[in-house]
Amino acid sequence: MRFDLSVIASWIEPGSKVLDLGCGEGDLLYQLKQTKNVEGTGIEMVEAKVLRGIEKGLTVLQGNITEEVQDYAAGTFDYVILSQTLQQVYAPAQLLKTLLDIGHQVVVSFPNFSHWKNRWQICWHGRVPISKQLPFEWYNTPNIRTISIADFQRFLKKMGWRIKRETAINTDHHDRYGNVVTFLPNLRATYGIYLLAKR
Numbered sequence: 692m693r694f695d696l697s698v699i700a701s702w703i704e705p706g707s708k709v710l711d712l713g714c715g716e717g718d719l720l721y722q723l724k725q726t727k728n729v730e731g732t733g734i735e736m737v738e739a740k741v742l743r744g745i746e747k748g749l750t751v752l753q754g755n756i757t758e759e760v761q762d763y764a765a766g767t768f769d770y771v772i773l774s775q776t777l778q779q780v781y782a783p784a785q786l787l788k789t790l791l792d793i794g795h796q797v798v799v800s801f802p803n804f805s806h807w808k809n810r811w812q813i814c815w816h817g818r819v820p821i822s823k824q825l826p827f828e829w830y831n832t833p834n835i836r837t838i839s840i841a842d843f844q845r846f847l848k849k850m851g852w853r854i855k856r857e858t859a860i861n862t863d864h865h866d867r868y869g870n871v872v873t874f875l876p877n878l879r880a881t882y883g884i885y886l887l888a889k890r
Contacts, residue, residue, distance in 0.1 A: 692718055694862040694869035695882055699774060699798050702856060702886055703727060707769035710734070710794065712756040713776035717744030724749070734759045757782070760789050768794040775882075777801045778836045784850065791889050796855065800884040803859070805839035807878050823863040824881050840876055840883040847887065856886035 692700070696719045703709060705727040711720050714733030717740075723729040733751040735741045744751035752759060757780065760771075771794030773786075778801050780786050790797045802824040809825070812818060821828065840859060847854060859876030862869025872880040 692722055692867065694866055695800055695860060695884060696722070696774065698858055698860060698871075698884055699772060699800065700726070702798065703729065703770055705729070708767070709770045709772065710760075710763070710768045711772045711774070712760070712790075713774065713779075714740075714744065714751060714772075716740045717747050717749040717751055719772065719774065720744070720749050720751075721747050756780075757786055760786070760793060763793040765792050766795065770794055770796050770798060772798045774798070774800045775802065778838055779833050780836070783836065784846075787850070787852075787887070791852065791887065795888065797887045798884070799843075799887060800882055801838045801843070803840050803877065803880050803883050804837040805841065805877050806881050810878075822881075838883075840880060843883060843885070847885070851890055853888045853890050854885055855888050858884045860884065 700719060700722055703723055707729050709723060709729045709731045711731060711733045714720055714735050717733050720731040720733050724731055731749065733744055733749060734754055734756050735751055736755060738753055741751045741753045771790045773790065777783055777799055808822055859872040859880030860869050860882050861872050861880055
């Protein structure tokens with residue numbers, strides 16, 4: 692399993708009810724089901740990934756996450772997970788409000804746009820950065836937002852949401868290995884991971 696997903700899995704309490712948004716083929720849900728006996732549901736847009744998740748014995752729905760989450764009542768889940776998807780959402784504040792309503796806690800992770808390699812590419816080449824975390828050109832990227840760890844922390848303070856846990860990590864997109872970054876995370880980390888709750 693990817694290093695970032697391993698970090699997220701370590702935060703989930705055994706026996707929890709979990710909703711994983713943009714779950715892909717269900718790797719995280721499968722791990723949580725096997726090791727922590729969670730009751731998990733995934734939502735994924737790509738049909739082939741949905742089918743592979745179902746083949747693993749998971750409950751995975753095909754659909755748009757911003758629409759599908761409207762069907763759940765307040766407090767339905769112990770955890771809602773939004774892993775490496777926030778940068779592709781049109782109305783992130785509205786979506787996170789909904790997630791904090793239907794879930795007691797929300798896990799959010801995203802690529803850190805202010806990583807030093809991205810800054811170097813902008814400064815030296817004057818171009819939109821391309822990296823292992825952000826591997827697309829400006830014209831074909833699914834990402835519509837650029838988020839830095841510092842920006843996300845400011846956003847959370849403005850919204851008045853509580854940070855229960857936070858970790859900055861340095862890893863590539865699909866790497867099984869990585870490390871936690873504690874010194875200058877906004878400059879040195881490739882991803883930020885947060886566990887949020889309402890105040």
